[in-house]
Amino acid sequence: MSKEFEPNILGFLCNWCSYAGADLAGTSRMKYPSNLKSIRVMCSGRVDPSFVLEALRKGVDGVLIAGCHPGDCHYQSGNYKTNRRIKLLKKLLMELGVEPQRVRFEYVSASEGQKFASIVTEFVAEMKKLGPNPITVDKK
Amino acid sequence: MTQKVLKVKDNDVLGSTNEFLRHLLSSGKIQALLVPQSIPSKKVVYPVLIADPKKLHADIIAPVLPVATATVVSKITKVQPPSKPIGVVLRSCQIRALIELVKLNQASLTNIVLIGVDCPGTFPINTYAGFPEKKTPTHFIIDAITKKTNDAEQYLRSACKVCKDPIPTNADIILGFYGTDIEKEIIVEAHSEIGKDLLKDLPLEDEKEGNAREKAVKEIREEKDKKRAMFLKEKEGIKGIEKVAEFFDKCVNCHNCRQACPICYCKECLFDSSVFDAEAYKFIRRAENKGLFKMPSDALLFQLGRMNHMILSCVECGLCEQACPNTIPLMEVFIPAAENAQKEFEYHPGKDKTEKVPMIVYREDEFLEVGEK
Numbered sequence: 344m345s346k347e348f349e350p351n352i353l354g355f356l357c358n359w360c361s362y363a364g365a366d367l368a369g370t371s372r373m374k375y376p377s378n379l380k381s382i383r384v385m386c387s388g389r390v391d392p393s394f395v396l397e398a399l400r401k402g403v404d405g406v407l408i409a410g411c412h413p414g415d416c417h418y419q420s421g422n423y424k425t426n427r428r429i430k431l432l433k434k435l436l437m438e439l440g441v442e443p444q445r446v447r448f449e450y451v452s453a454s455e456g457q458k459f460a461s462i463v464t465e466f467v468a469e470m471k472k473l474g475p476n477p478i479t480v481d482k483k
Numbered sequence: 484m485t486q487k488v489l490k491v492k493d494n495d496v497l498g499s500t501n502e503f504l505r506h507l508l509s510s511g512k513i514q515a516l517l518v519p520q521s522i523p524s525k526k527v528v529y530p531v532l533i534a535d536p537k538k539l540h541a542d543i544i545a546p547v548l549p550v551a552t553a554t555v556v557s558k559i560t561k562v563q564p565p566s567k568p569i570g571v572v573l574r575s576c577q578i579r580a581l582i583e584l585v586k587l588n589q590a591s592l593t594n595i596v597l598i599g600v601d602c603p604g605t606f607p608i609n610t611y612a613g614f615p616e617k618k619t620p621t622h623f624i625i626d627a628i629t630k631k632t633n634d635a636e637q638y639l640r641s642a643c644k645v646c647k648d649p650i651p652t653n654a655d656i657i658l659g660f661y662g663t664d665i666e667k668e669i670i671v672e673a674h675s676e677i678g679k680d681l682l683k684d685l686p687l688e689d690e691k692e693g694n695a696r697e698k699a700v701k702e703i704r705e706e707k708d709k710k711r712a713m714f715l716k717e718k719e720g721i722k723g724i725e726k727v728a729e730f731f732d733k734c735v736n737c738h739n740c741r742q743a744c745p746i747c748y749c750k751e752c753l754f755d756s757s758v759f760d761a762e763a764y765k766f767i768r769r770a771e772n773k774g775l776f777k778m779p780s781d782a783l784l785f786q787l788g789r790m791n792h793m794i795l796s797c798v799e800c801g802l803c804e805q806a807c808p809n810t811i812p813l814m815e816v817f818i819p820a821a822e823n824a825q826k827e828f829e830y831h832p833g834k835d836k837t838e839k840v841p842m843i844v845y846r847e848d849e850f851l852e853v854g855e856k
Contacts, residue, residue: 391753391788392788393753393759393791426845426849427844427845431827431828434823438820439787
């Protein structure tokens with residue numbers, strides 16, 4: 344009997360908004376899949392595209408980067424920069440023939456627990472459909 | 484723009500360009516000149532900063548680019564720009580790179596007079612240093628410009644074969660080799676006020692009749708565009724992670740390409756840091772998972788990571804490829820990637836110094852839809 348594929352999702356969550364949003368989802372007892380492992384970063388701008396590449400290489404199936412809404416960045420423009428960096432990364436992944444859907448950037452504020460839960464639910468479902476990440480070295 | 488003509492005496496192209504540069508330096512309006520020049524005991528032509536006109540024996544045609552001249556200009560101007568103008572002789576790709584460095588706050592154009600030279604291409608440094616033929620590489624290039632022979636083409640670096648634009652843009656002064664018989668005359672153009680002022684008192688003749696230069700420039704650009712388009716079409720094949728991994732198979736993670744790249748300016752590279760280090764058990768776990776684990780494991784991550792960091796500013800000078808000890812034809816991946824990424828962001832590196840690098844620009848419409856596109 345084959346078990347259903349459970350994707351490994353890594354989330355880089357901004358300390359000031361998305362992490363609090365994830366907290367709110369938890370304290371409000373909203374349900375979302377447990378596939379997400381989160382890393383709190385001080386700003387989504389701290390996420391270098393290389394971290395995403397390294398995560399994909401080390402065996403995660405999808406990477407979610409969540410930051411503040413436009414205009415809300417604690418450091419003025421970190422979220423804008425990440426938005427563009429991820430856009431470039433996805434473009435290059437596409438060039439290299441790796442599914443760009445495995446990387447996702449979203450704006451989640453501290454009050455958007457519901458949005459956070461639904462993004463994760465949707466992302467996990469998408470990764471389940473896409474199947475295991477082909478470029479991993481860390482999983483069997 | 485003002486166009487003037489430098490007369491070449493006795494078919495001695497280098498002698499006459501050096502005469503011109505010496506006049507420029509002795510005019511007192513610039514305090515030093517950065518020119519490509521070989522110094523004794525060196526086989527290669529390096530950027531040399533010259534203060535004494537008597538010591539100037541440049542070879543501005545020498546088809547070799549040992550180091551990124553843009554990086555050299557960055558070194559000179561980064562801490563404090565010069566207080567009086569200095570002239571720098573640059574090829575088109577290096578002007579593009581310098582403009583990118585200025586945008587990235589790594590160089591200054593204050594008191595820098597850009598003297599661009601038409602570039603028929605350069606040879607790999609090893610080919611140049613141990614040139615197998617009787618004629619010098621410079622003569623090969625002169626013959627290529629005057630269309631006597633096309634033998635130089637076979638020696639060109641692959642980046643030069645498909646050069647984006649061999650004619651300098653954004654220069655104050657351009658020394659033009661196309662659209663003239665350079666064994667008789669060289670075209671000197673001033674594209675800015677300071678350029679005009681510098682040329683004013685030099686022994687140059689007035690503009691030629693006709694538009695031979697314009698026509699020749701258009702022709703050479705069209706020819707290069709065609710070659711580049713063909714190259715891009717041919718190199719579409721490297722897709723899929725297996726193919727990419729195979730392409731970088733010979734990469735030993737030496738980071739030479741990063742060292743040679745004019746755009747890679749970080750003092751402390753992410754890939755030299757301990758960010759990607761791990762404990763022994765993690766390596767062993769990786770080996771156990773698949774039964775084996777290749778070391779060093781970071782080469783592909785470095786290549787793709789570096790590409791992510793610099794590709795939007797890539798000026799396609801090809802110095803990364805020249806620096807590779809294992810002769811990986813990097814341009815086959817970097818030129819198509821640069822082309823596509825820059826198109827996506829509608830960005831033209833080195834074209835306009837007022838244009839901002841894409842990573843610090845935001846448009847309102849980008850904020851509406853994030854994620855899938």
